[in-house]
Amino acid sequence: GEDVEQSLFLSVREGDSSVINCTYTDSSSTYLYWYKQEPGAGLQLLTYIFSNMDMKQDQRLTVLLNKKDKHLSLRIADTQTGDSAIYFCAERGLTGGGNKLTFGTGTQLKVEL
Amino acid sequence: DTAVSQTPKYLVTQMGNDKSIKCEQNLGHDTMYWYKQDSKKFLKIMFSYNNKELIINETVPNRFSPKSPDKAHLNLHINSLELGDSAVYFCASSHLNLGGGNSPLHFGNGTRLTVT
Numbered sequence: 001g002e003d004v005e006q007s008l009f010l011s012v013r014e015g016d017s018s019v020i021n022c023t024y025t026d027s028s029s030t031y032l033y034w035y036k037q038e039p040g041a042g043l044q045l046l047t048y049i050f051s052n053m054d055m056k057q058d059q060r061l062t063v064l065l066n067k068k069d070k071h072l073s074l075r076i077a078d079t080q081t082g083d084s085a086i087y088f089c090a091e092r093g094l095t096g097g098g099n100k101l102t103f104g105t106g107t108q109l110k111v112e113l
Numbered sequence: 114d115t116a117v118s119q120t121p122k123y124l125v126t127q128m129g130n131d132k133s134i135k136c137e138q139n140l141g142h143d144t145m146y147w148y149k150q151d152s153k154k155f156l157k158i159m160f161s162y163n164n165k166e167l168i169i170n171e172t173v174p175n176r177f178s179p180k181s182p183d184k185a186h187l188n189l190h191i192n193s194l195e196l197g198d199s200a201v202y203f204c205a206s207s208h209l210n211l212g213g214g215n216s217p218l219h220f221g222n223g224t225r226l227t228v229t
Contacts, residue, residue, distance in 0.1 A: 030215070031215045033217060037154075040222075040223075041222055042117075042203060042220035042221050042222045043156075043203070043220040045217045045218070045219070048217060050215070086154055088156065092210065097168065097211055098210040098211055099144060099161055099163070099168060099169060099207075099209065099210050100158060100169055101158070101218055102158075103148075103155075103156040105153075106155070
């Protein structure tokens with residue numbers, strides 16, 4: 001089956017960079033995503049990367065993908081208090097015809113002043 | 114506003130009751146989903162419908178019955194509610210992804226179900 005793992009907590013100081021890591025097991029992954037969940041809200045898509053790419057940058061966000069090791073990371077530059085949330089990685093494989101998104105366990109990011 | 118909207122936002126009920134959660138999207142998507150988020154924030158897919166047809170059905174008790182009257186609506190009916198059903202239920206939608214497509218999921222704000 002598909003497993004996606006993340007570390008549970010990350011604490012950083014405002015202005016520092018945050019790096020959230022994710023590992024997955026599905027060899028058929030086509031796209032990998034990062035979602036943000038603020039308290040009491042749904043999941044908001046932040047960015048995604050195609051499995052044939054190894055890096056994608058989008059303003060303060062940098063996604064790195066090591067397909068060989070099945071390792072995905074999200075770097076947030078100049079982290080702000082508004083970035084405090086739970087971050088989920090998700091992978092889309094070919095299960096369910098490609099419609100199934102499997103989510104990681106989520107990483108709670110806490111930004112301290 | 115274009116969005117995925119779920120009702121109700123909060124649902125408190127007693128064990129043994131039957132309840133429904135409604136979901137509607139106006140994004141023009143043809144595929145809708147129900148996800149369950151437990152107390153540890155773990156998200157797991159329950160069902161997916163494409164154009165009113167069931168395409169993903171994970172291991173979910175028969176007490177859960179999704180219904181899709183049209184491609185913009187996917188409702189979730191739960192019979193004989195149990196304590197373990199307490200969770201946040203998220204509806205989502207996307208275009209259909211066939212073997213390599215990339216239509217990201219758009220989520221509703223969730224329905225917090227508490228069974229007492």
